[in-house]
Amino acid sequence: MGKEAMKIGEISKPRFEFRSFGQDFEEAHYRMSRLSVPVPEKVWERVSEEIYIISRTNDVNNTKIRDGKMDIKTYVQTVDGLEQWNPLMKGEFPIKAEVLKNEVFPAFKVQMPELNKDVYTYEEFMEMVKANSDLLPVRVKKERYGYMVNNTICEFGYVLINGAQICTINSESTEIEDIKKTIADVGLEGVENINYLQAIKRVTGMIDKPLANE
Known part of the structure; x- marks a missing residue:
């Protein structure tokens, strides 16, 4: 069976991902942009504003809210240092109490609040989040530039986490070897793989650990 051709902005099988965060990926970004094949205009540049719900007791479920819609992804496995995440839940506001009880708060791994509606x-919902000392809503603004290198979906982005600007760079695909080749080609070998949950926890001080470069 042949490889799956990656298409930016389209659903595929669960992908593996390398991503990192820091202050300076300009050289890797330059190489990524030069090595990229042409990509659809819709992914040349994308801007979004999201709220991530960070939990002190959870590192495996990634929850974000954008345009009134909630999206939760769950960690599956790490292979050769590359992480795989799958969709766990998608919903929108107003949201049913049974969804909060059975899906959302269990994903946070915190005590269930009293639900009387x-x-x-x-x-x-945000009032319940703010009332829990183990949860932290975080404002995240993204300015992302899309590329395609070695049949992997790539991006470089400027990210504001509660107003603090950092950079991110990534490569993802269903094919692990294609990602590893891309990491080598753009000069990211040896750089720590850091997902959004970990990056936000480090920037907000929930984890005392630096980013890949500062």
Whole structure:
């Protein structure tokens, strides 16, 4: 069976990913941009604003909210240093109490708040989050530039985490060897693989650990 051709912005089988965060990936970004094949105009540059819900007791479920919609991905495995994540839950506000009880708060791995309504608005949900000392809502703004190198979906981005600017760079694919070749080709060998959860925890001080470069 042949390789799956990666297509930016389209659903594929669960992908493996290398991603890192720091202050300076300009050389790797330059090489990525020069090595890239042409990509659809819609991914040349993308800007978004999201809220990530970070939990002190959870490192395996990644929850973000954008445009009134909640998206939770869950960690599956690490192979050759590359992480694989799968969709766990998608929902939107107003959101049913049973979804909060059975899917959302279990993903945070924190104590369940008292739910005395059938449906909750975004504002009501955020009040519950802010009332829990183990949860932290974090503002994340992204300015991302898309590329395609060695049939892997790549991006470089500027990310504001509660106003603090850092950079991110990544390569993802269903094919591990293609990602490893891309890492080597753009000059990222030896750079720590850091996912969004870990990066946000480090920037906000929830984890006392530096980014890949500072």
